[in-house]
Amino acid sequence: MMASSYNAKEEDGPHSGSSTNGGTGAAKNKKPDNTAFKQQRLPAWQPILTAGTVLPAFFVIGLIFIPIGIGLYVTSNNIKEFEIDYTGLELGSPCHDCSKNFTWNSTTPCVCALNFTLEQPFESNVYMYYGLSNFYQNHRRYVKSRDDRQLNGDPTSLMKPSKECEPYRTSAETKEPIAPCGAIANSLFNDTLELYYIEPNGTTTAIHLAKKGIAWWTDKHVKFRNPVDDKENLTELFKGTAKPVNWRKPVYELDPSDPENNGFINEDFIVWMRTAALPTFRKLYRIIHKKPSTTSTLPSGRYILKVTYNYPVHSFSGRKRMILSTISWMGGKNPFLGIAYITVGSICFFLGVVLLIIHHKYDTRSNSADIPN
Amino acid sequence: MGKEGRQAARNSDYAIPKFKHLKKMLLVHGHYYYIRIAELVQYFFYKNVCFIFPQFLYQFFCGFSQQPLYDTAYLTLYNISFTSLPILLYSLVEQHVTIDTLKREPSLYRDIAKNSLLRWPVFLYWTCLGVFDAVIFFFGAYFLFDNTTFTSNGQLMTTNTQMMFGNWTFGTLIFTVLVFTVTLKLALDTRHWTWINHFVIWGSLLFYVIFSLLWGGIIWPFLNYQRMYYVFMQMLSSGPAWLSIILLIIISLLPDVIKKVLCRAVCPTATERAQTTRPCLTRDEREEQEEEVHEKLLSGSVAELTPLSFRRSYKRRNTNSTLLHLGAAETLSLHSSSPLPQKLLAHLSEGGRSDLSSLSPYMLRLSGAGFAYYAPGPETPV
Numbered sequence: 214m215m216a217s218s219y220n221a222k223e224e225d226g227p228h229s230g231s232s233t234n235g236g237t238g239a240a241k242n243k244k245p246d247n248t249a250f251k252q253q254r255l256p257a258w259q260p261i262l263t264a265g266t267v268l269p270a271f272f273v274i275g276l277i278f279i280p281i282g283i284g285l286y287v288t289s290n291n292i293k294e295f296e297i298d299y300t301g302l303e304l305g306s307p308c309h310d311c312s313k314n315f316t317w318n319s320t321t322p323c324v325c326a327l328n329f330t331l332e333q334p335f336e337s338n339v340y341m342y343y344g345l346s347n348f349y350q351n352h353r354r355y356v357k358s359r360d361d362r363q364l365n366g367d368p369t370s371l372m373k374p375s376k377e378c379e380p381y382r383t384s385a386e387t388k389e390p391i392a393p394c395g396a397i398a399n400s401l402f403n404d405t406l407e408l409y410y411i412e413p414n415g416t417t418t419a420i421h422l423a424k425k426g427i428a429w430w431t432d433k434h435v436k437f438r439n440p441v442d443d444k445e446n447l448t449e450l451f452k453g454t455a456k457p458v459n460w461r462k463p464v465y466e467l468d469p470s471d472p473e474n475n476g477f478i479n480e481d482f483i484v485w486m487r488t489a490a491l492p493t494f495r496k497l498y499r500i501i502h503k504k505p506s507t508t509s510t511l512p513s514g515r516y517i518l519k520v521t522y523n524y525p526v527h528s529f530s531g532r533k534r535m536i537l538s539t540i541s542w543m544g545g546k547n548p549f550l551g552i553a554y555i556t557v558g559s560i561c562f563f564l565g566v567v568l569l570i571i572h573h574k575y576d577t578r579s580n581s582a583d584i585p586n
Numbered sequence: 587m588g589k590e591g592r593q594a595a596r597n598s599d600y601a602i603p604k605f606k607h608l609k610k611m612l613l614v615h616g617h618y619y620y621i622r623i624a625e626l627v628q629y630f631f632y633k634n635v636c637f638i639f640p641q642f643l644y645q646f647f648c649g650f651s652q653q654p655l656y657d658t659a660y661l662t663l664y665n666i667s668f669t670s671l672p673i674l675l676y677s678l679v680e681q682h683v684t685i686d687t688l689k690r691e692p693s694l695y696r697d698i699a700k701n702s703l704l705r706w707p708v709f710l711y712w713t714c715l716g717v718f719d720a721v722i723f724f725f726g727a728y729f730l731f732d733n734t735t736f737t738s739n740g741q742l743m744t745t746n747t748q749m750m751f752g753n754w755t756f757g758t759l760i761f762t763v764l765v766f767t768v769t770l771k772l773a774l775d776t777r778h779w780t781w782i783n784h785f786v787i788w789g790s791l792l793f794y795v796i797f798s799l800l801w802g803g804i805i806w807p808f809l810n811y812q813r814m815y816y817v818f819m820q821m822l823s824s825g826p827a828w829l830s831i832i833l834l835i836i837i838s839l840l841p842d843v844i845k846k847v848l849c850r851a852v853c854p855t856a857t858e859r860a861q862t863t864r865p866c867l868t869r870d871e872r873e874e875q876e877e878e879v880h881e882k883l884l885s886g887s888v889a890e891l892t893p894l895s896f897r898r899s900y901k902r903r904n905t906n907s908t909l910l911h912l913g914a915a916e917t918l919s920l921h922s923s924s925p926l927p928q929k930l931l932a933h934l935s936e937g938g939r940s941d942l943s944s945l946s947p948y949m950l951r952l953s954g955a956g957f958a959y960y961a962p963g964p965e966t967p968v
Contacts, residue, residue, distance in 0.1 A: 253679065253681065253685070255679065255780040255781070255782070256780070257681070257778045257779050257780045258779040259684075259777055259778055259779070259861075260777070260779070261777070261850075261861055261862060262774065262843065262846050262847055262850065263847065263850060263851070263862065264847050264848075264850075264851045267843060267847050274836065278833075281829070285829070349648060349649045349651075350753070351647070351648040351649075351653055351753045352648060352649050352651045352653060353648070353651040353652050353653035353654075354651065356653060356753065359811075361810070361811050361812040361813070362810060365805065365812065375810065429750075429816065429820060431815065431816040431820075432816075435805065435815070435816075436805070436812055436815050436816075484750060487750055487752040488752050488753050488754075489750075489752060489753060490731055490751070490752060490753040490755070490756035490757075491647055491728070491731065491756075492647060492648075492649075496750055497750055542825060543825055543826050543829075544824070544825075544826045547730065547826070549729045549730060550730060550826060550829060550830060550833075553726075553729075553833055554829070554833060557833060557836065557837055557840075560840075561836075561840070564844060568847060568848075568851075571848065571851045571852070572851065575851045575852060
């Protein structure tokens with residue numbers, strides 16, 4: 214490696230020069246600093262994952278998770294849920310005629326009614342959902358197709374929607390910009406569901422369905438805003454825009470009775486605009502508030518669901534359903550979380566026991582072990 | 587170094603002036619370098635498998651339309667800000683075994699011989715772990731989101747207890763579990779926790795949370811989409827979301843922990859055995875400590891030398907000597923219940939230094955004799 218003829222003086226020269234800090238004359242001190250960081254001598258904690266150290270953690274996890282899992286599972290079992298499919302594909306179903314005869318241009322709405330029975334009364338607030346199957350709200354082109362600036366009330370975006378909204382950007386006939394633009398808005402769910410209770414004595418009472426409070430507060434008050442201008446009337450504000458292709462009414466007629474729920478800030482619209490994660494999903498439709506007296510919100514008995522069938526799903530083999538559900542602190546009926554917690558808790562506990570045996574068996578042996586030479 | 591020596595040094599990767607430096611360079615620095623680089627490579631593949639595989643799985647549920655699961659900000663910053671610093675600092679400061687142990691036990695080098703940490707079995711293990719974790723993330727979130735409604739208590743501004751979660755919340759939940767899992771995996775692999783490690787690991791997690799809160803907290807004017815607005819906060823205000831995040835992190839980390847613990851218990855490698863063994867004191871250090879104790883006795887601060895403190899300081903010693911202190915009686919802690927052991931008396935009568943290691947460490951005050959006598963704690967095998 215080194216040349217055979219080397220000068221002993223040369224070899225020692227730089228060496229002695231570097232050993233004195235600062236060096237003498239020509240020799241530069243190339244030694245790295247003798248700090249803890251550069252010499253890798255930083256104080257450190259050196260934990261080791263042995264059976265003995267990990268053991269308490271496993272037992273603790275097991276002991277915490279199992280009660281949580283049991284609590285979740287029991288809570289989920291106490292949640293009542295009722296689901297009814299009203300697509301109407303089968304010949305005998307009430308909505309069969311509506312699903313077959315549907316056209317976009319029909320002016321008379323098609324109404325069908327389904328009877329169902331609730332075995333158990335539903336207490337506290339009851340939430341009414343509509344569910345769709347095989348509807349890919351998470352398709353990339355679909356998710357892109359919206360203009361958040363327009364929905365936020367930006368006046369320039371109202372008249373010039375984003376290019377992402379193509380082909381639902383401008384109206385084909387009038388060349389006006391569409392408000393709200395995009396495929397998500399265009400496919401707004403527009404079935405109307407009404408619920409009636411058949412009293413024991415035979416009279417039918419309508420159940421009041423509240424349409425406020427179904428969207429995220431931040432969505433309704435910050436993200437979605439109607440365009441602001443001097444004009445008070447929403448009709449005036451949206452002048453110069455066209456309604457989406459598949460809508461029956463323009464956006465400023467979504468809820469004429471309530472100006473807080475009209476235009477872009479309509480809660481059904483906001484709920485629909487939050488694209489679902491999976492092809493089978495449900496969205497909140499209405500809330501049935503609990504009665505001030507002690508009677509159940511939905512007593513057990515017979516009910517009628519009246520559907521104004523506006524939304525066609527047969528072209529993509531989709532299905533529609535209505536769900537009634539109570540909720541708890543942990544959400545809707547979902548036994549999976551409870552089962553998962555119980556499973557993981559039991560596995561951890563079992564592993565803790567196994568590790569205890571191993572720790573007892575092997576660690577006493579390793580105490581006398583020496584490092585091999 | 588000589589002319590040709592200098593030329594050789596310029597052409598080489600490493601050059602050392604003396605042969606004695608070779609030992610540390612090979613056994614310590616070489617060993618550390620290999621461990622660090624092996625972990626770096628394996629970890630990089632692992633964290634990216636965990637990152638991409640859930641997106642791959644999502645394609646089966648979004649019509650194969652290449653819809654990303656996570657927001658573009660998350661996609662961009664995952665490898666840059668959220669998971670880069672911890673592994674970087676790991677590869678700079680990690681010491682799986684101490685420097686002294688490595689120098690003392692050259693045979694530990696055999697554990698990394700023949701590129702053992704970068705072979706196919708090890709790589710397959712890491713990849714399978716990544717795939718397992720990704721499957722857990724995705725399907726864990728899937729079954730929690732499937733046909734269910736998550737409550738978010740929305741206590742921030744409203745009394746609503748029923749909110750709907752969309753696809754961005756789904757993706758953000760998976761991403762949160764992902765970032766925490768891969769960072770905690772590195773934390774479990776780290777053997778040498780300096781302040782730097784603490785800073786980057788907990789700092790990265792904190793940065794992720796703060797970034798998410800800021801990113802979703804404001805309607806950013808430069809963005810032409812607002813899909814992430816308030817998504818992170820809504821997710822965090824939901825009890826089931828918290829529960830599922832914790833559950834999924836623990837399930838993901840469980841197999842690796844079990845494998846490590848079981849392998850260490852059942853068939854420990856030489857390196858693992860070296861990690862658990864405490865270092866022996868060298869002869870010089872031992873004599874130094876003895877001197878210290880002797881001085882303390884003579885100076886009269888015998889009261890400090892209570893049995894408990896002795897057990898601590900003598901934990902690692904192999905001392906065979908006891909120290910006799912002749913002098914005025916001091917205030918000593920006396921176990922009134924313990925009688926003077928016969929053995930002790932016998933030793934005292936013999937006088938001089940004798941081995942009393944078999945006796946428990948009691949400080950005794952011999953009445954009349956003016957002795958202060960103590961015995962060291964039991965020997966701890968090193």
